Amino acid sequence: MKSGPLLRASPDQIAAAARRVMARCDELARVTATSGEIERVYLSPEHARVNRLAAEWMRELGMRTWQDAAGNQVGRIEAAAPGWHGSHGSHRDAPALLLGSHLDTVLDAGRYDGIVGVLMALEIVRLLRVPRHGGEAGEGGDGWVVPLPFALEVVAFSDEEGTRFGKALLGSSAVAGTWDESWWDLTDADGTTLRRAFLEFGLDPGRVGEAARHPDEVVAYLEAHIEQGPELDRAAEPLAVVSSIASARRFQLVVEGEARHAGGTPYDMRRDALLGASEAALAVERICAAEHHIIGTVGRFEAFPGAVNVIPGEVQFSLDLRGEFDGERDRVWGDLSRELDEIMGRRGLRWRARQIHAAPAVFCAPLLQDVIRAGIASTLPERREAPPEIFSRAGHDGMALGALTQVGMLFLRNPDGISHHPDEAVSAGDVAHGIRALAESVLHLAAEPA
Amino acid sequence: MKSGPLLRASPDQIAAAARRVMARCDELARVTATSGEIERVYLSPEHARVNRLAAEWMRELGMRTWQDAAGNQVGRIEAAAPGWHGSHGSHRDAPALLLGSHLDTVLDAGRYDGIVGVLMALEIVRLLRVPRHGGEAGEGGDGWVVPLPFALEVVAFSDEEGTRFGKALLGSSAVAGTWDESWWDLTDADGTTLRRAFLEFGLDPGRVGEAARHPDEVVAYLEAHIEQGPELDRAAEPLAVVSSIASARRFQLVVEGEARHAGGTPYDMRRDALLGASEAALAVERICAAEHHIIGTVGRFEAFPGAVNVIPGEVQFSLDLRGEFDGERDRVWGDLSRELDEIMGRRGLRWRARQIHAAPAVFCAPLLQDVIRAGIASTLPERREAPPEIFSRAGHDGMALGALTQVGMLFLRNPDGISHHPDEAVSAGDVAHGIRALAESVLHLAAEPA
Numbered sequence: 005m006k007s008g009p010l011l012r013a014s015p016d017q018i019a020a021a022a023r024r025v026m027a028r029c030d031e032l033a034r035v036t037a038t039s040g041e042i043e044r045v046y047l048s049p050e051h052a053r054v055n056r057l058a059a060e061w062m063r064e065l066g067m068r069t070w071q072d073a074a075g076n077q078v079g080r081i082e083a084a085a086p087g088w089h090g091s092h093g094s095h096r097d098a099p100a101l102l103l104g105s106h107l108d109t110v111l112d113a114g115r116y117d118g119i120v121g122v123l124m125a126l127e128i129v130r131l132l133r134v135p136r137h138g139g140e141a142g143e144g145g146d147g148w149v150v151p152l153p154f155a156l157e158v159v160a161f162s163d164e165e166g167t168r169f170g171k172a173l174l175g176s177s178a179v180a181g182t183w184d185e186s187w188w189d190l191t192d193a194d195g196t197t198l199r200r201a202f203l204e205f206g207l208d209p210g211r212v213g214e215a216a217r218h219p220d221e222v223v224a225y226l227e228a229h230i231e232q233g234p235e236l237d238r239a240a241e242p243l244a245v246v247s248s249i250a251s252a253r254r255f256q257l258v259v260e261g262e263a264r265h266a267g268g269t270p271y272d273m274r275r276d277a278l279l280g281a282s283e284a285a286l287a288v289e290r291i292c293a294a295e296h297h298i299i300g301t302v303g304r305f306e307a308f309p310g311a312v313n314v315i316p317g318e319v320q321f322s323l324d325l326r327g328e329f330d331g332e333r334d335r336v337w338g339d340l341s342r343e344l345d346e347i348m349g350r351r352g353l354r355w356r357a358r359q360i361h362a363a364p365a366v367f368c369a370p371l372l373q374d375v376i377r378a379g380i381a382s383t384l385p386e387r388r389e390a391p392p393e394i395f396s397r398a399g400h401d402g403m404a405l406g407a408l409t410q411v412g413m414l415f416l417r418n419p420d421g422i423s424h425h426p427d428e429a430v431s432a433g434d435v436a437h438g439i440r441a442l443a444e445s446v447l448h449l450a451a452e453p454a
Numbered sequence: 455m456k457s458g459p460l461l462r463a464s465p466d467q468i469a470a471a472a473r474r475v476m477a478r479c480d481e482l483a484r485v486t487a488t489s490g491e492i493e494r495v496y497l498s499p500e501h502a503r504v505n506r507l508a509a510e511w512m513r514e515l516g517m518r519t520w521q522d523a524a525g526n527q528v529g530r531i532e533a534a535a536p537g538w539h540g541s542h543g544s545h546r547d548a549p550a551l552l553l554g555s556h557l558d559t560v561l562d563a564g565r566y567d568g569i570v571g572v573l574m575a576l577e578i579v580r581l582l583r584v585p586r587h588g589g590e591a592g593e594g595g596d597g598w599v600v601p602l603p604f605a606l607e608v609v610a611f612s613d614e615e616g617t618r619f620g621k622a623l624l625g626s627s628a629v630a631g632t633w634d635e636s637w638w639d640l641t642d643a644d645g646t647t648l649r650r651a652f653l654e655f656g657l658d659p660g661r662v663g664e665a666a667r668h669p670d671e672v673v674a675y676l677e678a679h680i681e682q683g684p685e686l687d688r689a690a691e692p693l694a695v696v697s698s699i700a701s702a703r704r705f706q707l708v709v710e711g712e713a714r715h716a717g718g719t720p721y722d723m724r725r726d727a728l729l730g731a732s733e734a735a736l737a738v739e740r741i742c743a744a745e746h747h748i749i750g751t752v753g754r755f756e757a758f759p760g761a762v763n764v765i766p767g768e769v770q771f772s773l774d775l776r777g778e779f780d781g782e783r784d785r786v787w788g789d790l791s792r793e794l795d796e797i798m799g800r801r802g803l804r805w806r807a808r809q810i811h812a813a814p815a816v817f818c819a820p821l822l823q824d825v826i827r828a829g830i831a832s833t834l835p836e837r838r839e840a841p842p843e844i845f846s847r848a849g850h851d852g853m854a855l856g857a858l859t860q861v862g863m864l865f866l867r868n869p870d871g872i873s874h875h876p877d878e879a880v881s882a883g884d885v886a887h888g889i890r891a892l893a894e895s896v897l898h899l900a901a902e903p904a
Contacts, residue, residue, distance in 0.1 A: 283736065326716075
């Protein structure tokens with residue numbers, strides 16, 4: 005790995021790029037289904053509007069653009085020099101390095117989650133390619149600052165959050181070629197199926213397979229994203245290299261007791277499902293908090309029949325369990341299961357769990373971790389110690405892309421870790437650092453011997 | 455108080471009365487809005503049908519019948535001898551001893567809660583009055599076995615459970631004269647107001663005040679009811695005298711924290727409303743279980759926003775708190791409030807409570823407790839010890855009637871304490887004991903010197 009900066013760009017150029025990213029985050033925030041909030045869900049009119057804006061910005065950079073068969077917006081610029089690690093095609097057939105993130109949001113969202121990564125990717129293209137008609141820097145052939153041996157594609161994924169249909173990563177799964185036919189019958193809150201929403205958006209469900217990329221067409225996937233956690237803020241660090249994306253399992257749990265009269269039933273005759281489930285929620289906290297890198301959350305929790313004067317006979321609740329390693333996560337689920345057996349046994353309750361989601365940890369490729377580390381290091385040349393390395397407890401498009409290609413991620417500091425919330429923030433200064441680091445990462449990757 | 459039996463009735467007569475009660479419970483159970491279950495709510499077609507059946511059974515006993523202005527079904531038989539504790543009217547103006555309970559049910563109800571008390575009251579009338587055209591026993595004037603100095607009324611209350619409009623004791627409140635004009639706007643699950651339901655049932659909302667009785671018209675209210683708890687079953691006793699009906703307060707509580715990303719937020723930054731509320735529910739159990747006669751129940755419990763991957767920012771839950779004495783109940787609420795302060799303070803949460811219901815304890819009148827005690831004792835002449843005395847944690851029509859007159863209650867053994875459930879039960883043998891005890895109670899009351 006080469007060390008030291010490879011990018012020739014002035015501090016002013018980088019600062020201008022960061023200002024443009026911030027201004028465009030504000031501009032995209034105005035494209036919302038709910039006035040006064042930010043809400044852009046998959047296959048909505050807002051989705052179409054931000055795709056058009058992104059495509060316009062891509063074309064300004066000389067990129068060829070298209071909206072793929074799953075509604076992802078893509079821009080591509082061809083390789084400057086043919087051949088990448090043994091590929092033998094022409095410029096136009098060169099495999100592409102994918103840079104991107106997503107433009108969809110949760111309900112009442114912030115303006116940076118996903119969005120900032122797409123807009124930073126556009127600035128990387130701007131920095132690495134000389135404008136055809138003059139520009140500040142120039143070297144290499146075909147308008148490239150350096151003659152990249154791969155094409156660059158910026159991908160604005162259409163659905164990462166899963167807000168509308170409850171299933172996350174629809175856009176990136178289509179690109180990864182892991183679309184599942186059973187998803188067509190998923191419905192939104194209005195009962196509209198995913199199939200129907202495709203048609204209403206102007207997409208052909210029968211052609212969704214055309215969004216899938218072949219592994220040979222792709223070099224890697226690199227993404228910049230806000231941390232969605234407080235670790236960088238606490239460490240007073242602007243950037244981190246991501247080691248892996250969390251391993252996750254989600255369960256729907258049911259605790260069954262007996263619904264009885266709240267007045268007439270003494271404590272020793274109660275089989276109160278709510279009290280058992282309350283102990284379970286506290287056990288999740290106690291057991292996970294004692295681990296190093298495990299987080300468990302009970303997010304949904306409903307008691308039945310839900311009458312003031314009836315002892316709850318049933319509680320349904322969810323468990324979201326995340327960890328850095330699949331094995332550790334599964335061991336903790338085992339510990340929790342034994343604890344639930346004890347709690348429910350003592351209270352005369354029954355319990356059962358149905359797994360509703362499972363995703364293995366996605367490990368960022370060592371080579372990509374190295375180039376991102378080098379990219380971050382080159383933005384802070386005075387520093388001695390290595391850039392921070394953190395694992396992402398939040399899910400990302402890279403989890404789906406991992407089925408297609410090697411994945412690398414760069415995290416930006418997220419003040420107080422507030423995310424999925426209107427107060428979500430990132431500073432222009434950190435975005436500037438991030439742009440330089442990501443551009444350097446791409447150049448370090450390009451400089452790797454085949 | 456006279457001791458020893460006053461009733462002249464053969465074991466066969468009592469057994470036949472109990473069999474009739476059991477058969478009529480089965481007959482009424484077939485009057486239901488939901489086939490395969492028992493469901494009779496206020497002002498429904500089922501309410502009208504059971505009123506017609508009850509009226510028919512009342513008239514068979516020679517009673518004058520009417521449906522009052524709140525849909526309660528009443529039957530009356532006049533006093534045999536004028537004058538009760540100084541009243542000077544004719545027979546027809548004599549004040550009445552009210553015997554009764556309710557015919558409405560919860561959803562998916564049992565067949566005895568309320569119903570058995572109405573049907574037992576009819577058997578008391580049958581036992582105390584000689585049929586005009588011959589009968590097994592006879593003494594006293596005007597067809598009475600003994601010349602009762604008060605009229606007897608059987609009241610089948612129309613709404614005790616509050617199933618349809620969420621407000622309990624509507625029927626008995628109308629009789630007690632405590633109807634509240636604000637209730638007219640209460641709505642059922644379909645949005646029908648109480649006012650509209652009155653009209654649809656054929657009642658005039660403007661005349662509901664006519665259901666109210668004057669204290670001078672009423673001697674007392676006596677009710678037999680299944681225990682809705684396991685104490686008699688555990689003590690192997692068929693009957694108990696009720697000392698009081700529970701003091702109750704109900705609260706709607708809100709715990710507020712912060713909704714954040716379930717993956718990205720480490721435990722030490724969470725303000726998880728669900729975990730605070732879970733601790734609160736367990737504290738209710740711990741604190742109340744350490745008291746003698748206090749029961750607290752969290753029946754409703756909802757977490758918001760209620761998404762698998764979002765830490766709950768708010769929980770709303772209910773607390774139903776019952777005790778034998780108002781002061782004890784209020785002291786426990788104070789203890790709970792301090793505990794909630796500690797829990798929520800430690801977790802960085804806020805909490806607040808709104809009282810949605812408060813009813814003071816209703817103490818059964820000492821005289822009525824004495825006559826019921828004498829009534830029970832006379833059914834078990836071989837026994838030495840006094841009949842069991844228990845306080846009712848469940849609410850009853852007597853809570854409303856307490857505003858009108860003195861109240862007495864007799865409890866029947868309820869196997870395993872199962873109530874508000876299809877498995878609710880009472881034995882024919884215990885009903886026979888109860889009929890004899892209640893008839894004796896009436897005779898002991900009649901024998902009290904003015």
